[in-house]
Amino acid sequence: xxxxxxxxxxxxxxxxxxxxxxxxxxxxxxxxxxxxxxxxxxxxxxxxxxxxxxxxxxxxxxxxxxxxxxxxxxxxxxxxxxxxxxxxxxxxxxxxxxxxxxxxxxxxxxxxxxxxxxxxxxxxxxxxxxxx
Amino acid sequence: xxxxxxxxxxxxxxxxxxxxxxxxxxxxxxxxxxxxxxxxxxxxxxxxxxxxxxxxxxxxxxxxxxxxxxxxxxxxxxxxxxxxxxxxxxxxxxxxxxxxxxxxxxxxxxxxxxxxxxxxxxxxxxxxxxxxxxxxxxxxxxxxxxxxxxxxxxxxxxxxxxxxxxxxxxxxxxxxxxxxxxxxxxxxxxxxxxxxxxxxxxxxxxxxxxxxxxxxxxxxxxxxxxxxxxxxxxxxxxxxxxxxxxxxxxxxxxxxxxxxxxxxxxxxxxxxxxxxxxx
Numbered sequence: 001x002x003x004x005x006x007x008x009x010x011x012x013x014x015x016x017x018x019x020x021x022x023x024x025x026x027x028x029x030x031x032x033x034x035x036x037x038x039x040x041x042x043x044x045x046x047x048x049x050x051x052x053x054x055x056x057x058x059x060x061x062x063x064x065x066x067x068x069x070x071x072x073x074x075x076x077x078x079x080x081x082x083x084x085x086x087x088x089x090x091x092x093x094x095x096x097x098x099x100x101x102x103x104x105x106x107x108x109x110x111x112x113x114x115x116x117x118x119x120x121x122x123x124x125x126x127x128x129x130x131x132x
Numbered sequence: 133x134x135x136x137x138x139x140x141x142x143x144x145x146x147x148x149x150x151x152x153x154x155x156x157x158x159x160x161x162x163x164x165x166x167x168x169x170x171x172x173x174x175x176x177x178x179x180x181x182x183x184x185x186x187x188x189x190x191x192x193x194x195x196x197x198x199x200x201x202x203x204x205x206x207x208x209x210x211x212x213x214x215x216x217x218x219x220x221x222x223x224x225x226x227x228x229x230x231x232x233x234x235x236x237x238x239x240x241x242x243x244x245x246x247x248x249x250x251x252x253x254x255x256x257x258x259x260x261x262x263x264x265x266x267x268x269x270x271x272x273x274x275x276x277x278x279x280x281x282x283x284x285x286x287x288x289x290x291x292x293x294x295x296x297x298x299x300x301x302x303x304x305x306x307x308x309x310x311x312x313x314x315x316x317x318x319x320x321x322x323x324x325x326x327x328x329x330x331x332x333x334x335x336x337x338x339x340x341x342x343x344x345x346x347x348x349x350x351x352x353x354x355x356x357x358x359x360x361x362x363x364x365x366x367x368x369x370x371x372x373x374x375x376x377x378x379x380x381x382x383x384x385x386x387x388x389x390x391x392x393x394x395x396x397x398x399x400x401x402x403x404x405x406x407x408x409x410x411x
Contacts, residue, residue: 002226002227002257002258002261002262005225005227005229005258006143006261009143009144009146009147010143012146013139013141013143013145013146014139017137017139017141021137028134032143037286037287037290037358038261038287039257039258039261039287040261072357086283086284086286086319087286087290087319087320087358088319089290089320089321089322089357089358090318090319090322097318097322097323098322099357100357100360101358101360105358107142107143107144107261108141108142108143109139109140109141109143110138110139111136111137111138111139111140112136112137112139113135113136113137114134114135114137115133115134116133116135117133
């Protein structure tokens with residue numbers, strides 16, 4: 001299971017980006033694109049991610065994974081298809097073998113949702129009736 | 133305040149960068165890496181022993197690095213060929229990474245090495261995702277493993293430049309269906325060459341060395357469909373770590389049009405993760 005290595009790579013890259021930004025206090029959400037053919041199991045990744053975040057700026061952060069279906073196009077007849085799993089990478093229409101894979105190998109951090117800036121004070125609010 | 137920052141970074145970008153660097157360094161000194169992937173017990177080591185001997189007979193300077201979770205047994209077997217051999221123990225890690233490999237080569241790999249065979253950890257899942265800076269990636273399967281192995285491990289077989297079948301001497305006994313195996317390989321990696329070998333009987337021995345030498349000499353290698361993905365689909369999100377001002381930021385949630393496949397990922401959650409600012 002290399003999901004732990006993948007999770008640690010995500011944590012490292014987000015930590016580095018946060019350090020470059022300078023004033024990040026906590027990371028709330030990390031959004032990943034995981035292609036159908038990326039060779040990564042989202043459930044195993046979610047489990048690993050929680051462990052990899054412990055004791056880092058990402059502690060408690062939520063991992064949102066977007067699955068990207070595999071799609072291919074035949075360069076001979078221009079037919080496009082969902083490759084499925086296991087993938088079919090020869091053309092189901094003309095049998096052609098010159099295929100372009102259009103999507104499905106993604107393993108990418110899309111964006112990160114973090115808290116930065118000067119720590120804001122607890123919002124002042126009107127006392128509720130019981131407190132008056 | 134809370135803000136959303138576009139990173140658009142490949143998760144394995146660091147490994148890929150290390151792999152590119154290693155490939156360039158090795159190319160500059162005339163060394164090409166052959167990355168061997170297979171299940172445990174597929175006969176990688178037995179075949180490699182024969183290939184190393186063959187290389188020695190032909191006076192090709194080769195070396196081998198074998199990665200396992202534990203024991204130095206494989207290196208001891210490979211060392212019988214008389215070529216430089218190194219055992220790497222991964223202490224439980226299921227794959228090699230480019231940076232790890234570079235560290236192990238430092239100070240060990242003889243300068244005149246033409247080919248370095250890397251026997252990856254016996255595993256068809258994890259090593260598939262890690263480029264080691266190899267010139268030739270070879271995925272092996274023995275005849276006992278079932279004809280559908282390429283379908284069960286599509287990334288390992290789909291990214292191979294060469295597929296090697298081992299233990300063909302017992303193919304008949306286990307009723308190995310070569311045509312079905314070839315069809316399954318073709319399904320996940322159209323056009324890739326499949327070589328049949330038996331380390332015991334000598335069938336196909338030398339083919340791996342020939343393909344590796346050709347690749348090292350700059351002959352074009354097979355280009356797997358899976359490896360030809362335009363990773364970013366023509367996205368023009370160039371900014372790495374660039375923080376958008378949370379207020380004036382108009383990140384249209386439908387902005388990620390995958391130019392080639394004609395469908396648009398609408399990112400429904402983007403609308404609420406991207407735009408708002410918490411006081």
